[in-house]
Amino acid sequence: MLQLKGRINSSNVMKALWVLEEIGLDYEREDVGGAFGKNHEAPYLNLNPNGRIPTIIDGDLVLWESNSVVRYLAATHSAGTLWPTDPAARARCDMWMDWQLTELVHGMVPVFHGLIRKTPEERDMDAIAAARDDWAGKWRILDDHLSRNTYIGGDTFTMADIPIGPLAYRWYELPIEREDFTHLHRWYDLICTRPAFQKHCMTGLS
Amino acid sequence: MLKILGRATSSNVQKVVWLCDELNIPYDRTDIGGPFGGNDKPEYLSLNPNGIVPTIDDDGFILWESNAIIRYLAEKHGKGTDFWPEDLQARASESRWMDWALSILAARHVPVFVGLIRTAEADRDYDKIAAARDLWSKANKVLETWLADHEFLSGDTFGLGDIPASPFTYRWFNIDIEREDFPHMKRWHEAICARPAFKKHIIDVGLS
Numbered sequence: 001m002l003q004l005k006g007r008i009n010s011s012n013v014m015k016a017l018w019v020l021e022e023i024g025l026d027y028e029r030e031d032v033g034g035a036f037g038k039n040h041e042a043p044y045l046n047l048n049p050n051g052r053i054p055t056i057i058d059g060d061l062v063l064w065e066s067n068s069v070v071r072y073l074a075a076t077h078s079a080g081t082l083w084p085t086d087p088a089a090r091a092r093c094d095m096w097m098d099w100q101l102t103e104l105v106h107g108m109v110p111v112f113h114g115l116i117r118k119t120p121e122e123r124d125m126d127a128i129a130a131a132r133d134d135w136a137g138k139w140r141i142l143d144d145h146l147s148r149n150t151y152i153g154g155d156t157f158t159m160a161d162i163p164i165g166p167l168a169y170r171w172y173e174l175p176i177e178r179e180d181f182t183h184l185h186r187w188y189d190l191i192c193t194r195p196a197f198q199k200h201c202m203t204g205l206s
Numbered sequence: 207m208l209k210i211l212g213r214a215t216s217s218n219v220q221k222v223v224w225l226c227d228e229l230n231i232p233y234d235r236t237d238i239g240g241p242f243g244g245n246d247k248p249e250y251l252s253l254n255p256n257g258i259v260p261t262i263d264d265d266g267f268i269l270w271e272s273n274a275i276i277r278y279l280a281e282k283h284g285k286g287t288d289f290w291p292e293d294l295q296a297r298a299s300e301s302r303w304m305d306w307a308l309s310i311l312a313a314r315h316v317p318v319f320v321g322l323i324r325t326a327e328a329d330r331d332y333d334k335i336a337a338a339r340d341l342w343s344k345a346n347k348v349l350e351t352w353l354a355d356h357e358f359l360s361g362d363t364f365g366l367g368d369i370p371a372s373p374f375t376y377r378w379f380n381i382d383i384e385r386e387d388f389p390h391m392k393r394w395h396e397a398i399c400a401r402p403a404f405k406k407h408i409i410d411v412g413l414s
Binding site: 049050058059060061063064065067068069071072075076087088091092094095097098099101102103105141144145 | 271273308
């Protein structure tokens with residue numbers, strides 16, 4: 001059976017949990033990282049030398065980097081649905097998945113960690129405000145894209161929606177100022193109707 | 207013909223032109239970004255709303271994000287070669303190093319590269335650069351660990367998984383900084399440097 005290692009309140013682990021639920025694959029999960037530790041100990045570092053989560057083990061394959069995990073599970077279990085078989089359609093999905101790593105995540109990290117994982121005394125409110133503005137600028141780009149596309153990959157739900165979904169939940173749940181991004185909100189409402197997203201990603205902020 | 211928009215000194219553009227030469231894909235490149243500007247103009251932003259390079263126009267198909275571009279080109283032109291293995295586990299393993307170059311390596315090298323190469327000496331924050339160098343070195347230790355057991359990041363042979371990390375590795379070995387002794391990483395980098403397309407697009411362009 002596929003093994004997944006990582007604590008459930010990590011947005012990167014959520015991506016793996018969500019895709020596993022969408023494709024209906026059985027798996028065993030072990031809590032690693034954060035309060036559970038183990039991610040900087042030899043047995044885990046032998047699997048993933050970064051000491052980060054998640055890591056999956058599927059037969060002979062030990063795989064880390066959450067977007068690659070999503071891509072792999074979609075390719076092996078959902079070709080033609082989550083994983084478009086048309087190369088151009090799939091390239092558009094890959095593009096937005098990479099964009100989540102290169103652009104969208106950077107604004108989120110200082111805001112989420114600052115407001116949720118730090119004590120009020122530790123918070124740098126100026127840094128949080130600046131990161132929020134940066135993050136909003138990225139959502140504006142996605143809002144424009146979603147003015148012409150039902151889902152991030154196009155007309156249907158695909159793997160491209162998965163890396164961005166857990167970050168959208170944080171955007172809408174954190175106690176921050178939010179611009180009125182109507183197309184983003186319309187897409188987010190659609191994502192929120194998916195039972196797998198509700199189960200693994202709409203789980204509070206911690 | 208494939209059009210590539212982006213200046214030759216961008217590591218993200220370098221990934222694309224390097225792969226094009228590896229696969230003998232003809233292309234026409236236009237200088238955009240950095241000293242050439244143009245990336246904040248409406249006509250470029252209508253193609254790529256992020257205003258960064260590269261963007262490709264492949265007979266009307268517009269794509270940005272350099273790793274997504276090289277995946278697309280490898281599948282279109284490199285099926286059946288080491289650049290696009292049929293085995294999905296092999297492809298996933300390569301994909302991991304491509305993502306890792308974005309999520310870890312790019313962010314960690316930027317303060318060092320920009321601080322020492324694109325910032326005037328009087329404006330440099332050497333404490334910040336030193337702290338960033340230490341973090342960058344930790345990322346390289348991850349490469350070293352993998353390369354102790356594997357010939358390439360892609361596995362036994364050179365492939366797509368080696369491309370995104372390599373321009374950063376070139377910078378690591380050529381910026382004037384302290385460097386730990388990573389013999390496996392060095393052996394791998396020398397194998398990359400022996401590739402004519404890498405020499406042309408990364409080594410001969412140098413650091414700027």
